[in-house]
Structure formats: C-alpha cells, structure tokens
Amino acid sequence: MASLPAWLGEPERYEPVDDRSSFIEHNLAHLGGMLEQVGAPLPVTHSPVDRALCAVSPSLRIIGVPAAIVCVNATRNMLFAYVMLAVVLVMLAMRPARMIVAIVKPALAVCVLSFILSAPSVFIGQYSAPVRLVVKAFVAVSLVIALARTVPWNHLIAGLKGVGCPDSVIYVCDVTVQFIDILGRSMVSLLDALRLRSVGRDSHKLMSAGRVMGALFLRANTQAKQMAEAMVCRGFNGHYHVRRDPLVTVPNAIYALVIAAMIAFAVYCG
Amino acid sequence: MFDGDPLVELSHVCFAYRDVGADVTGAEPGRRAVLNDFNLTVNRGECVALLGPNGIGKTTVMRIINALEFPTAGEYRFGGTPVTRVEVEKRNSRFAKALHQRIGFVFQNSDTQLFCPSVGEEIAFGPTQMGLPDAEVERRVNDIIRLFDLERFVDRAPYRLSGGEKKRVAVACVMSLNPDLMVLDEPTDSLDSENTALVVRVLKAYVEAGKTVLISTHHHDIVEALGAHIVRMG
Numbered sequence: 205m206a207s208l209p210a211w212l213g214e215p216e217r218y219e220p221v222d223d224r225s226s227f228i229e230h231n232l233a234h235l236g237g238m239l240e241q242v243g244a245p246l247p248v249t250h251s252p253v254d255r256a257l258c259a260v261s262p263s264l265r266i267i268g269v270p271a272a273i274v275c276v277n278a279t280r281n282m283l284f285a286y287v288m289l290a291v292v293l294v295m296l297a298m299r300p301a302r303m304i305v306a307i308v309k310p311a312l313a314v315c316v317l318s319f320i321l322s323a324p325s326v327f328i329g330q331y332s333a334p335v336r337l338v339v340k341a342f343v344a345v346s347l348v349i350a351l352a353r354t355v356p357w358n359h360l361i362a363g364l365k366g367v368g369c370p371d372s373v374i375y376v377c378d379v380t381v382q383f384i385d386i387l388g389r390s391m392v393s394l395l396d397a398l399r400l401r402s403v404g405r406d407s408h409k410l411m412s413a414g415r416v417m418g419a420l421f422l423r424a425n426t427q428a429k430q431m432a433e434a435m436v437c438r439g440f441n442g443h444y445h446v447r448r449d450p451l452v453t454v455p456n457a458i459y460a461l462v463i464a465a466m467i468a469f470a471v472y473c474g
Numbered sequence: 475m476f477d478g479d480p481l482v483e484l485s486h487v488c489f490a491y492r493d494v495g496a497d498v499t500g501a502e503p504g505r506r507a508v509l510n511d512f513n514l515t516v517n518r519g520e521c522v523a524l525l526g527p528n529g530i531g532k533t534t535v536m537r538i539i540n541a542l543e544f545p546t547a548g549e550y551r552f553g554g555t556p557v558t559r560v561e562v563e564k565r566n567s568r569f570a571k572a573l574h575q576r577i578g579f580v581f582q583n584s585d586t587q588l589f590c591p592s593v594g595e596e597i598a599f600g601p602t603q604m605g606l607p608d609a610e611v612e613r614r615v616n617d618i619i620r621l622f623d624l625e626r627f628v629d630r631a632p633y634r635l636s637g638g639e640k641k642r643v644a645v646a647c648v649m650s651l652n653p654d655l656m657v658l659d660e661p662t663d664s665l666d667s668e669n670t671a672l673v674v675r676v677l678k679a680y681v682e683a684g685k686t687v688l689i690s691t692h693h694h695d696i697v698e699a700l701g702a703h704i705v706r707m708g
Contacts (some may be wrong), residue, residue: 208676208680209621211613211614211617212649212652212680212683213683213684214652215654215684216575216576216651216652218604219572273538294694328482393581393583393690396542397581397588400542400578401574401599403574404605405605412589415589416589418591419588426633
C-alpha cells in the first residue's frame with residue numbers, strides 16, 4: 205500500500221478568487237475550434253445547386269472557380285461583375301440557411317475590409333472604386349468558400365492530381381489539411397487541460413498561452429515525423445495515386461460549357 | 475458549495491455531440507447521440523469503474539462530470555449543487571474554478587494534457603494557481619514526485635518522456651490539486667505492469683483516505699485490484 209502524504213488525506217479548504225479569462229485564451233479556443241472544422245467531414249447538402257455540382261469532377265471545379273475569379277477581377281466593365289454577383293446570389297439563395305450564413309459571414313467581413321481600404325480613393329475622384337472592389341471581393345470570396353464548404357478536402361486534393369499538380373505540392377496540401385484538423389483538436393484539448401487546472405488567479409496568462417502553443421508545435425513536429433515514417437512503412441514512394449473518374453460525363457461537359465461561356469462573356473465585356 | 479451528498483449525480487442525462495461538419499446543412503439537426511437517459515450516482519469515498527465497449531460514451535460521461543460538456547437533457551449535480559453551462563461559463567466564474575479544483579481529470583491522451591516545460595513545473599502548476607505559499611507548493615511537488623517515483627524526470631520536458639512516464643506525470647499533476655474526486659479516463663492503457671501497480675496502489679490509498687475515484691477501463695484486473703463498484707454502459 206502506498207503511503208500518501210498527510211495533506212492528500214485531508215479535504216482541501218480552497219476558496220477561489222476572481223480571475224478573468226484572458227483575451228488570448230478566448231481567441232486561442234476560438235481558433236482551435238475553427239481549425240477543428242477544416243478537416244471535418246462535410247454534410248450531405250440537400251440544395252439542388254450543390255447536388256448538381258457534386259456530379260462535376262473536382263478537377264474541373266478547381267479550374268472553374270479560379271477562372272471565374274480571374275474573369276471577375278480582369279474585366280473593367282462592371283456588367284460582368286454584376287452578372288456574376290447575380291449568379292452567386294441566386295446560388296446562395298438555393299442553399300440551406302446555415303450554409304448561407306457560413307458563406308456570407310466571412311464574405312461580408314472581407315467586403316467591409318475592402319471598403320475600408322478603398323474608401324480613400326473617393327477623395328481622388330474614383331467614386332466607383334469602393335463599390336467595384338466590394339462586389340468583386342464578395343463574388344471571389346463566396347465562390348472560394350462555397351467550393352471549400354461543398355467539396356471534401358480529399359476530393360479537392362485528388363482534383364489537384366487531375367489538373368497535373370506535382371506530387372510534392374499535393375503531399376504538402378494533404379498533410380497540411382490533415383494537420384490543421386489534428387492541431388485544432390490538440391489545441392482544444394490542451395486548452396481544456398489548462399482550464400481544468402487554472403483554478404486560481406493566473407498572473408502569467410500570456411506565458412500559459414505560450415506554453416500551450418509551444419506544446420502544440422512540439423506535438424505537431426513529432427506527429428509529422430511519425431506520419432511520414434508510417435507512410436514510408438506502408439510503401440509511400442513520393443507518388444500519389446488517385447482513382448481516376450471518367451472526365452467525359454454529361455455534368456462535366458455542361459460545367460465546361462458554362463465556364464467557356466463565362467470566359468467568352470468576360471472577353472466580350474472587356 | 476459542493477459539500478452535499480452524493481458527490482456525483484447524473485439523472486436522466488442525454489447527450490449528443492454536434493456533428494462539426496453538419497452545422498451548415500440547415501436541413502439536418504446534425505447531432506450524434508451518445509447518451510440516452512443515463513443515470514449515475516457516485517458517493518463520497520467510493521471507487522467506481524465505468525465499463526463498456528469503445529464509443530459507448532464513457533469519455534463523454536467524464537467530460538460532463540468535468541463540465542467540459544453539458545447534458546442536452548437531464549441534470550448533473552456535483553456535491554448536491556447543479557452544474558449548468560450558465561454557471562460554469564460565466565465570466566470570472568469562481569464556481570468553475572472551485573469545481574475544477576474539486577475534480578481532477580486525467581485525460582486518455584496524456585500528450586494533450588501536459589503543457590509545461592518541465593515535469594516539476596507541470597506538477598507545481600495547480601498548487602501555484604491555488605495561491606499556496608511557495609514552501610507549501612514545494613512540499614506538495616516533492617511529495618507527489620516521491621509518490622509517483624518521478625525523481626529522475628523532474629527537470630525533463632514532458633514531451634520527451636515515454637507514454638507510460640507521461641501518464642504517471644498526468645496523474646501526478648492532477649493529484650497535486652488534492653481534488654475530492656479523481657476522474658481517470660483509461661489511466662493504465664500505456665503503462666507496463668510495474669507502473670500499473672504503482673498507479674493502482676496510489677489510487678487505492680487515495681480512496682482509503684476518503685477521496686473518490688471514477689475510472690474508465692477495459693482491464694478487469696484493475697477493477698478488482700481497486701475493489702471498484704462496477705457500472706456497465708451499453
């Protein structure tokens with residue numbers, strides 16, 4: 205039988221004092237939660253627009269979304285940007301409410317930032333510049349978030365292979381996405397551990413937060429090495445092999461036609 | 475506060491995790507049910523073992539007891555006091571701090587529990603937080619280090635230790651808070667037989683000193699060695 209020190213056998217008479225959670229703790233917890241969501245499985249979406257887009261090859265969508273963004277930003281005629289804005293808004297309106305919020309919130313945040321940055325141009329006579337920038341930012345951000353929210357990461361990474369990305373780039377993307385998720389979970393657990401033992405006044409909150417971040421990066425480093433070793437042990441030789449879906453399908457053909465029409469319209473608008 | 479009986483009382487508790495990926499669908503509630511009408515009573519000075527297959531909700535029960543999660547239905551009382559999200563998440567919450575001092579939680583994965591640069595600082599973290607005098611903190615750290623046979627590791631960084639050593643440090647740093655209830659999630663998983671025996675001896679002595687222990691495990695020999703009251707889940 206282990207002999208416990210006397211104080212462990214006595215009830216603890218401890219009355220905690222007031223202490224605020226620090227700004228940095230709150231933000232780290234929020235950041236951890238967000239990172240956790242990056243690699244989370246995506247929901248089965250019931251909107252008709254997403255059901256239709258699911259049938260399109262991720263490789264094509266990886267080409268289509270940047271093409272749309274380049275067109276919106278390259279055209280000087282605002283007619284094209286307004287048409288794209290209308291398309292984006294219609295697609296948004298056909299999605300479930302929570303999906304709309306998930307897309308519109310960050311898009312509006314970028315719009316506000318764009319407006320603040322471009323507002324001074326009004327003083328040099330560029331009255332339409334803030335509106336242009338806000339519209340283009342909204343369209344671009346909405347398209348990217350919608351892509352990230354509706355296509356699972358593993359499909360996007362497989363899509364990169366389809367558009368001829370080098371294996372080294374795919375490896376970095378794949379591992380990064382997986383680790384963002386793992387780091388998010390680890391950060392949430394470490395902050396839980398910190399919270400559970402922060403039973404009094406912590407006069408070194410910044411140091412405690414720094415310790416959590418330090419522990420997290422050390423853990424990330426160890427795990428990255430272990431994962432690389434595990435991949436090598438299972439025969440990974442630096443080449444990614446993904447299942448090749450047939451590229452010539454009706455949904456792919458329709459999507460490609462839409463993208464081609466969009467580019468043609470952008471060129472026409474100038 | 476928290477001085478009533480029984481020490482832990484979960485009444486008709488239901489719990490469902492929000493499926494992180496499902497929160498944007500709108501069409502689906504996106505929740506994954508884990509506990510349904512679950513009841514548990516742990517009296518003071520008792521040792522209780524939660525047994526059950528993987529994924530049945532043992533860790534969830536422990537997270538609810540530690541106020542890391544809150545029941546979606548039903549009630550949780552600790553020491554006769556209802557534990558609610560409102561009280562725990564209130565800013566400047568003395569309630570949460572008092573609760574966390576009374577309950578020590580040893581995570582299943584020690585890697586996500588240890589965040590200090592050395593084992594000594596890890597063990598001293600809790601007593602220092604409690605505002606104990608330096609001499610008392612030092613005494614507690616020394617006592618705990620001896621109790622868990624950690625003398626060789628005092629200045630070592632926790633992340634450099636082996637899995638079993640980390641687990642011992644995790645139990646030690648929680649015990650330094652002198653909680654009324656020790657909650658241990660599969661505490662002997664990464665331990666060899668010698669270290670398992672050490673942890674079991676300490677936990678047994680802890681219970682005999684009048685404290686309460688709640689563990690989840692798959693090892694029946696541990697349950698027998700602790701003389702624990704068994705609660706089967708599922």
